[in-house]
Amino acid sequence: MVTLKIRRQDGERVWHETFPVEETPGMSVLEALFIVQEALDGGLCFRYSCRGAVCGSCAMLINKVPRLACRTQVSDAGNEMVVNAVKWGPLARPVTRVAKGEILIEPLPNMEVIRDLVVDMDHFYELLDSIEPWISAGEDVPEGGNLMSPVVEQKIEVYTGCILCATCHGACPAAARDEMYLGPAALAKAWRFSLDPREPEKDKQARLEAVDNNSGVWGCDVVFKCTAVCPKKVTPTRGILALRRQIPKNRIKNIFNRRK
Numbered sequence: 001m002v003t004l005k006i007r008r009q010d011g012e013r014v015w016h017e018t019f020p021v022e023e024t025p026g027m028s029v030l031e032a033l034f035i036v037q038e039a040l041d042g043g044l045c046f047r048y049s050c051r052g053a054v055c056g057s058c059a060m061l062i063n064k065v066p067r068l069a070c071r072t073q074v075s076d077a078g079n080e081m082v083v084n085a086v087k088w089g090p091l092a093r094p095v096t097r098v099a100k101g102e103i104l105i106e107p108l109p110n111m112e113v114i115r116d117l118v119v120d121m122d123h124f125y126e127l128l129d130s131i132e133p134w135i136s137a138g139e140d141v142p143e144g145g146n147l148m149s150p151v152v153e154q155k156i157e158v159y160t161g162c163i164l165c166a167t168c169h170g171a172c173p174a175a176a177r178d179e180m181y182l183g184p185a186a187l188a189k190a191w192r193f194s195l196d197p198r199e200p201e202k203d204k205q206a207r208l209e210a211v212d213n214n215s216g217v218w219g220c221d222v223v224f225k226c227t228a229v230c231p232k233k234v235t236p237t238r239g240i241l242a243l244r245r246q247i248p249k250n251r252i253k254n255i256f257n258r259r260k
């Protein structure tokens with residue numbers, strides 16, 4: 001047996017509730033939640049869709065680590081030490097002890113809870129939209145289209161794996177203290193489009209200017225927590241550092257362009 005200790009929340013109160021679930025080989029945390037919902041408490045709310053680490057819907061805090069419930073094995077999570085998600089490195093300490101065979105499940109941090117494990121993703125998407133994560137068609141498309149070299153394609157591929165699950169946002173200390181901080185997902189996307197040769201130069205410039213502030217690239221603590229939790233091995237911190245290097249180059253380029 002494994003015990004799920006779940007943080008519940010409705011409009012009025014917050015409480016923790018434990019549910020015993022019979023563990024079967026290969027069971028994921030999402031499957032364990034289905035059992036709770038079907039057999040023990042039909043009112044338990046959580047989000048999911050693909051059940052295969054593709055849609056990103058089932059992101060939640062499992063033993064204080066943001067991750068996908070469909071990709072987390074009960075056998076692994078039931079034997080973990082729980083550490084404080086806010087502290088890191090040598091400061092990390094077990095703060096919420098769970099018994100062996102118990103899994104602590106909570107909603108993703110840094111987002112408003114709608115109910116139980118369901119968080120409001122609107123603000124996360126608004127932050128993402130603010131960097132305009134798309135390529136405008138532009139007017140000067142060369143005959144035969146804008147071709148991309150394999151080298152550039154490889155560089156971009158590191159960032160295109162993002163499934164917008166927001167685990168990075170839930171792990172981010174900068175997002176915890178500044179709700180206007182763009183966050184790892186949006187900033188990684190900003191770098192992804194800066195790399196794209198199909199993007200018109202003026203749009204690249206505008207995006208670099210949009211992230212050149214303390215709620216953008218300069219707000220990052222560079223603690224790599226986002227990179228550590230990403231289920232798709234995207235490396236937002238690397239993208240943020242690349243943007244930090246690119247911004248001064250961009251400023252110098254602008255000065256010369258103005259003088260022409």
Ligand code: FES
Binds near residue numbers: 054
């Ligand atoms: S249910 Fe789609 S990623 Fe988990």
